Amino acid sequence: MDYVCSLCHSSLINKGSIESNQDFENILCTNPECSFSKGGYFTFEGIPVLVPFDSELCVFRDRSQLNLSSGDKKMSTISTLKKAKKYIASLLGLFAGENQVTQNNYKNLTNHLHEGANVLVVGGGSRGSGSSYFYKHCNLNQIKIEEIDIFYSKYTTAIADAHYLPFSNATFDLVVIQAVLEHVLNPEKVVSEIYRVLTPNGILYAETPFMQSVHMEAYDFTRYTHSGHRWLFREFSELDSGSIFGLFASANWIFSRAIGSLFRSDLITHVISILFARLSNFLDSFITPSDNLDHACGLYFLGRKVESRVVKKTPSWIIEYYNESHKRITHKK
Ligand SMILES: [Zn+2]
Numbered sequence: 654m655d656y657v658c659s660l661c662h663s664s665l666i667n668k669g670s671i672e673s674n675q676d677f678e679n680i681l682c683t684n685p686e687c688s689f690s691k692g693g694y695f696t697f698e699g700i701p702v703l704v705p706f707d708s709e710l711c712v713f714r715d716r717s718q719l720n721l722s723s724g725d726k727k728m729s730t731i732s733t734l735k736k737a738k739k740y741i742a743s744l745l746g747l748f749a750g751e752n753q754v755t756q757n758n759y760k761n762l763t764n765h766l767h768e769g770a771n772v773l774v775v776g777g778g779s780r781g782s783g784s785s786y787f788y789k790h791c792n793l794n795q796i797k798i799e800e801i802d803i804f805y806s807k808y809t810t811a812i813a814d815a816h817y818l819p820f821s822n823a824t825f826d827l828v829v830i831q832a833v834l835e836h837v838l839n840p841e842k843v844v845s846e847i848y849r850v851l852t853p854n855g856i857l858y859a860e861t862p863f864m865q866s867v868h869m870e871a872y873d874f875t876r877y878t879h880s881g882h883r884w885l886f887r888e889f890s891e892l893d894s895g896s897i898f899g900l901f902a903s904a905n906w907i908f909s910r911a912i913g914s915l916f917r918s919d920l921i922t923h924v925i926s927i928l929f930a931r932l933s934n935f936l937d938s939f940i941t942p943s944d945n946l947d948h949a950c951g952l953y954f955l956g957r958k959v960e961s962r963v964v965k966k967t968p969s970w971i972i973e974y975y976n977e978s979h980k981r982i983t984h985k986k
Contacts, residue, residue, distance in 0.1 A: 654799055654810070658682035658689055659817035660705045665694065697721050697805060702812040703819035704803065710816040710839050712872075713803070719812070721805055754897050755783030755831075758858065758953055761893075762827065763790040765856045770796050770826040773850065775818075775843070776833035778802025778809045781860070784831070799825070818846045825850050831860040832951075836872045840885055848888050851958045857889055860953045863896075864903035866910055880975050882952045887966040889956030895982060897953055899937035899945030905929045906950060942982045 657664055663684035667677045680694035680701065694703050695716070706715050713719055763786075766772070772791060777800025780788065791798050799820075801813040813819050815830075815837050828847045834840045847857055861882055867873045877885065883894065905926055913922025937945055946952075 654797070655821070656701055656703055656811060656819045657821050658684065658687055658694075659703045659813060659819040660689055660708060661687040662821060663687060668692075697812065700805070700809060700811055701819070703817075704812060704814050705817045708814075708817065710837075710842060711814050712838065713814070719803065721812075752783045752897060754895065754953070755781070755860065756786065758860075758893075758955065759784050759787040761955070762787060762829070762856070762858055765827060766791070766794070766796055767826070768794060768796070771824060772796055772798045773818075773820070773825040773828045774798060774800045775815050775828065775830040775847070776802055776836075777829075778804050778806040780808060781829075781831035815843045816846065818850050820850045822849050823852045823855075825855060826852055827856045827858070829858045831858075832862065834859065834861045834877070834885075835875050836869060838874060840875060844885055844888075848958060853958060853960050855958045856892075857886065857956045857958065858953070859886065860897060860951055862951045863949045865906055865950060877952060879946050879949070879952055879978060880971055882954055883974055883978070884966075884971050886954050886956050887971070888959065889954075890959045891954070891956050893953075893955040894978065895953060895985075896942075896946045896949030896951070898934070898950035900940050900948035901933035901936040902930070902950045903948050905933040942985065943979045946979065946982055 655664075661682060661684050663682050665680050666683055668679040668681055676696040676699065678695050679692045680696065680703075681692055682689040682694075684690055689705065693706060694701065696702065702716070702719070702721070704713055704716075704719065705711055706713055777798070779802075788798070790796075799810050800808045801811045801815075801818075802809050803812060803814065805812060811819060815833060816839060828851055830843075830847065834843060837843050851857065859882070861877050863876055863878060865876070879894065879896070883891070909922050909926035909929065912925050913919060
């Protein structure tokens with residue numbers, strides 16, 4: 654993959670030893686006007702770190718705040734939180750039953766991929782729940798996946814900030830962003846970056862929480878309703894959208910936390926949440942799709958990059974969208 658400067662999208666050069674496998678301490682932007690022309694990017698464990706430190710929307714002032722480490726000895730706060738999140742998600746997956754909606758959506762995504770397609774996963778340092786079929790398919794079909802995140806893992810191909818994607822325009826045929834938009838300061842900027850790096854007619858798949866409490870502590874900023882999520886992706890034409898887990902699942906999320914909090918115990922929270930997961934999924938099947946959408950645990954959106962930005966969606970359109978989408982979801986089997 655050819656990376657570019659995440660700030661100005663100019664090409665990059667390595668300045669440093671090219672002997673042995675050692676990391677480059679200095680990757681420079683070739684644009685003399687750019688603040689990163691004097692250095693600031695580097696590699697870690699052989700992967701590029703292209704975070705534009707101290708830029709307007711970047712929460713990292715310098716490289717020390719990334720707390721890069723490849724082993725378990727020196728885990729960063731973020732990777733610890735990510736690991737905890739992954740652990741809880743896998744437990745929930747085991748006891749609550751697989752998340753069918755996400756699994757089906759990932760399967761559906763593979764229909765949009767041709768041989769040699771380029772895929773970008775934003776937040777790919779840990780793999781999202783329900784995504785295993787997708788990764789297997791890409792692996793078998795030589796589809797290249799770029800997996801960026803702000804921490805190092807065995808999956809990460811580049812460390813980057815989602816507000817500043819280190820790729821040229823029209824690079825990817827598919828971009829996946831699952832459970833990431835709540836963790837960025839400016840989701841509109843992230844979506845405009847995704848739009849930029851997608852090829853014309855490229856596909857976007859996003860999953861974002863709605864009725865969920867704060868997770869990953871300091872790194873949690875936003876929630877979206879179904880209409881709010883659609884508005885965020887207004888430059889895209891919609892192929893599909895809907896809820897991931899419904900009203901009872903959302904209630905379980907809050908209820909288990911409330912009981913756990915009474916006893917000051919995270920363990921109790923997790924145990925209750927796991928115990929009630931299957932029951933809440935069962936009860937959600939008796940609720941109207943419209944009610945599940947308005948109280949969803951999470952939402953997904955599958956869209957296509959439309960050829961021209963001339964097809965702008967107006968504010969009045971999003972008001973009509975509420976009834977239209979609810980009608981559509983009610984009639985969906
Ligand atoms: Zn630059």
